[in-house]
Amino acid sequence: RKEVEQDPGPFNVPEGATVAFNCTYSNSASQSFFWYRQDCRKEPKLLMSVYSSGNEDGRFTAQLNRASQYISLLIRDSKLSDSATYLCVVNLLKGGGNKLTFGTGTQLKVEL
């Protein structure tokens, strides 16, 4: 089982739609969680951290469910500019140290 798993997509949605991605992680001792955005062949950039209480940043909402070991990202009112790959990142305890592990990403395509 992969340490961090994401549905690769692509998710093709019309402009204005609401779309949600999930990401599951295998290590219950994971400490922190993030969503990164990556445009084609460019460097990943932090979209938002994910807090236990859930957090929102404009049209983006992130949730953490520790019991079921998954995090989610909700995008409301999708824009064409939201088209990208969304990477789930988990800080796993490994060998006594912290280690960031990336999911393979979920591709989103927002269409007219």
Added chain:
Amino acid sequence: EAQVTQNPRYLITVTGKKLTVTCSQNMNHEYMSWYRQDPGLGLRQIYYSMNVEVTDKGDVPEGYKVSRKEKRNFPLILESPSPNQTSLYFCASSRPLNEKLFFGSGTQLSVL
């Protein structure tokens, strides 16, 4: 401007010819890391460094070397590149590991 600078952006080489990809950050970050990204496999960690003179293997360290003699620099060395090291490489840095990870703009390496 706070940034991670990676060079070169593109590199084509032949099997067995030693090469170095440079990475430098101007944010005084303790943590630095190298990743490779391949289709369907996502970002995989090659090596990381928690501070000067402290380096450790990531998930895919075979065929790579790193050094951390100064805080700002973290070069990636391929002593004898092989075609299976053809990939997109990213360097990244951060302060404490739970904080935002800053990425360089990437190096597309092709080994013929």
